[in-house]
Amino acid sequence: MVDATLASTMKFAILGTGTVGTTIANKLLALGHDVMLGSRTKDNAKALEWHKGSAASGRAHVGTFADAAAFGEVVFNCTLGSATIEALSLAGAGNLEGKVLIDTSNPLDFSKGMPPSLFTSSEDSLGERVQKAFASARVVKAFNTMSAPLMVEPQQLADGQHDAFICGNDAAAKEQVQSLLRSFGWKHIIDLGDITAARATEHYLPLWLRLWGACKTHMFSVHVVRS
Amino acid sequence: MVDATLASTMKFAILGTGTVGTTIANKLLALGHDVMLGSRTKDNAKALEWHKGSAASGRAHVGTFADAAAFGEVVFNCTLGSATIEALSLAGAGNLEGKVLIDTSNPLDFSKGMPPSLFTSSEDSLGERVQKAFASARVVKAFNTMSAPLMVEPQQLADGQHDAFICGNDAAAKEQVQSLLRSFGWKHIIDLGDITAARATEHYLPLWLRLWGACKTHMFSVHVVRS
Numbered sequence: 001m002v003d004a005t006l007a008s009t010m011k012f013a014i015l016g017t018g019t020v021g022t023t024i025a026n027k028l029l030a031l032g033h034d035v036m037l038g039s040r041t042k043d044n045a046k047a048l049e050w051h052k053g054s055a056a057s058g059r060a061h062v063g064t065f066a067d068a069a070a071f072g073e074v075v076f077n078c079t080l081g082s083a084t085i086e087a088l089s090l091a092g093a094g095n096l097e098g099k100v101l102i103d104t105s106n107p108l109d110f111s112k113g114m115p116p117s118l119f120t121s122s123e124d125s126l127g128e129r130v131q132k133a134f135a136s137a138r139v140v141k142a143f144n145t146m147s148a149p150l151m152v153e154p155q156q157l158a159d160g161q162h163d164a165f166i167c168g169n170d171a172a173a174k175e176q177v178q179s180l181l182r183s184f185g186w187k188h189i190i191d192l193g194d195i196t197a198a199r200a201t202e203h204y205l206p207l208w209l210r211l212w213g214a215c216k217t218h219m220f221s222v223h224v225v226r227s
Numbered sequence: 228m229v230d231a232t233l234a235s236t237m238k239f240a241i242l243g244t245g246t247v248g249t250t251i252a253n254k255l256l257a258l259g260h261d262v263m264l265g266s267r268t269k270d271n272a273k274a275l276e277w278h279k280g281s282a283a284s285g286r287a288h289v290g291t292f293a294d295a296a297a298f299g300e301v302v303f304n305c306t307l308g309s310a311t312i313e314a315l316s317l318a319g320a321g322n323l324e325g326k327v328l329i330d331t332s333n334p335l336d337f338s339k340g341m342p343p344s345l346f347t348s349s350e351d352s353l354g355e356r357v358q359k360a361f362a363s364a365r366v367v368k369a370f371n372t373m374s375a376p377l378m379v380e381p382q383q384l385a386d387g388q389h390d391a392f393i394c395g396n397d398a399a400a401k402e403q404v405q406s407l408l409r410s411f412g413w414k415h416i417i418d419l420g421d422i423t424a425a426r427a428t429e430h431y432l433p434l435w436l437r438l439w440g441a442c443k444t445h446m447f448s449v450h451v452v453r454s
Contacts, residue, residue, distance in 0.1 A: 112350075122345040122433055158452040165434075192437040200434040206349055207392075207427040210419040211451060219454035224438060225385040226447035 006179040009033050013072025015065050015087055017046035019148045020104055021078035025050065027152035029057045031183055036061040038068025040090065069095035074102065074176070075137075081105040081126050082119070085133055096137040100173045102180075103130050103198075104143040104151075106205050115209045120202065127198025131169065138173035141198040142166045142181070145208060147218035154221075155185045162221035163188040167197035190224060233406040236260050240299025242292050242314055244273040246375045247331055248305035252277065254379035256284045258410060263288040265295025267317065296322035301329065301403070302364075308332040308353050309346070312360055323364040327400045329407075330357050330425075331370040331378075333432050342436045347429065354425025358396065365400035368425040369393045369408070372435060374445035381448075382412045389448035390415040394424035417451060 011034045014025045025035045037047045037060070047062040054060035061071065069075055069091035079087040084105045088096065107126040108116040120126060127141040143151045145165055154160045164186045168174050174191060181189050192200060212218055238261045241252045252262045264274045264287070274289040281287035288298065296302055296318035306314040311332045315323065334353040335343040347353060354368040370378045372392055381387045391413045395401050401418060408416050419427060439445055 118349040118430075121348065122430075123339075157454055162452050167437075190438070190441050192441055197437050200437040203345075203349075203430045203433045206430045210394075210424050210427040211417070214417050214419055215451070215453045217454060221452055222449040223452055224442070224447055225389050225450055226442045227384055227444055 006176055006183065011036070011071055011073045013038055013068035013075040013091075014078055015068060015076065015091060016078035016080075017044055017050065018078065018080070020143070020151070021076070022046070022050050023148040023152055024076055024078060024104075024143070025060070026054065027184060029054055029059055032059075034059040034061070036063050036068040036071040038063055038065040038091065040065065040087075042067075065091040066095060072099065074100045074180075077101060077103045077105055077130070079105060081107040082109070084126060085129060088130065088134055093134050093136065096134050099137055100176050101130070101134065101137040101139045102143065102177060103127050103139055103141050106144050106202055108205065115206065118202065118205065120199075122199055122203060125196070125198035125202050127167070127195050127202070131195045138168070138170040139195055140166055140168035140170070140173050140177045141195065141201060142177050145201050145204055146221050150219065150221055152184050154187070157219055157221055158223070160185060160187045162223040163190055165190050165192055165201045167192040167195055167201070169194050188223070233403055233410065238263070238298055238300045240265055240295035240302040240318075241305055242295060242303065242318055243305035243307075244271055244277065245305065245307070247370070247378070248303070249273070249277050250375040250379055251303055251305060251331075251370070252287070253281065254411060256281055256286055259286075261286045261288070263290050263295040263298040265290055265292040265318065267292065267314075269294075292318040293322060299326065301327045301407075304328060304330045304332055304357070306332060308334040309336070311353060312356060315357065315361055320361050320363065323361050326364055327397075327403050328357070328361065328364040328366045329370065329404060330354050330366055330368050333371050333429055335432065342433065345429065345432065347426075349426055349430060352423070352425035352429050354394070354422050354429065358422045365395070365397040366422055367393055367395035367397070367400050367404045368422065368428060369404050372428050372431055373448050377446065377448055379411050381414070384446055384448055385450070387412055387414045389450040390417055392417050392419055392428045394419040394422055394428070396421050415450070
């Protein structure tokens with residue numbers, strides 16, 4: 001059940017047609033929301049395939065980045081980190097104005113092979129770059145520290161005893177994202193502070209990648225235990 | 228109880244007289260080992276204070292970095308990241324040759340205020356710099372992802388249901404460090420691979436620092452949950 005700070009059904013934009021985008025899109029449809037999947041072109045093959053599979057819902061739509069951002073009351077950035085600023089520029093600052101913009105991206109640089117490095121320093125983050133470039137959007141960094149299946153079904157693992165991290169400058173926007181996370185099944189959500197905390201969750205990615213290797217599965221997550 | 232791959236009593240060098248160094252030194256004394264705390268000068272005030280408090284054991288010693296490294300069969304680097312290479316140079320490559328060198332340091336740069344940034348990129352780590360500079364030492368990165376009290380008494384928190392991470396190029400050295408961790412009470416130890424994985428655990432520090440703020444205590448740690 002979606003709690004009070006989120007309307008029971010809302011319009012969501014998902015920018016990006018990869019696994020993260022379609023996984024979140026499907027979860028939102030399952031919860032009764034309307035979803036537009038946005039990509040660079042209207043005839044993106046992955047978007048059309050997703051739309052075909054989701055047509056029965058009557059609430060699945062496809063369009064350009066700009067179409068989707070105009071459609072959504074809340075916007076998810078699910079593009080690759082290296083494409084994020086450009087994709088959001090195509091979405092259009094005007095279409096993002098005043099909206100909660102959930103940034104799931106990571107500043108991964110795959111150009112030098114595996115494991116990828118980060119294209120940000122520890123004094124910078126993609127979350128901050130997004131907030132700076134789209135100053136009137138209410139950016140919340142979230143969903144960037146676990147694999148796609150766990151993002152939307154956290155209770156699959158350890159009965160949900162693991163943690164989601166959020167950060168952002170807008171307290172009301174973070175409350176909405178917390179509500180959304182709870183509607184996905186998240187029990188443990190840690191608010192790390194303002195958008196500069198994106199440095200922290202993005203810099204966790206090198207450890208996430210090594211743990212992926214050590215665990216031999218992407219179905220793992222971390223639980224913060226405290227006294 | 229220390230298991231088969233570690234002798235029941237051994238000689239340890241601790242380089243660095245801060246909280247991490249003295250906390251580990253006291254734990255090693257409590258387990259019956261001999262310990263020399265090394266610092267830049269023989270008359271370091273913190274080292275002498277520690278020695279006074281530990282004299283009853285008959286197994287506590289102080290000396291220069293070089294004295295300690297010569298004394299220890301296993302060497303702990305517990306100096307600040309910014310001082311690590313210089314401290315190890317003073318310890319002397321010859322005194323480190325063939326020895327297990329446990330590197331607990333983090334590449335934190337406090338010069339621009341709090342929170343500290345990292346002075347390494349995601350394609351580099353202090354662990355690798357140490358291994359490269361002291362090629363005949365058997366470097367194992369460990370103990371750099373939790374607060375000092377938890378390093379030596381992990382069962383204080385959540386009955387020890389949280390994780391220590393190690394990495395290094397020498398399998399036998401990592402086995403010795405795993406034995407040592409178990410003798411300290413660690414139940415969950417994840418081997419992340421070769422020394423390049425130090426990039427991962429060192430890059431976790433920005434998240435550790437934000438979690439410290441969010442948890443309002445340093446008595447927290449992370450547990451990796453997996454399917």
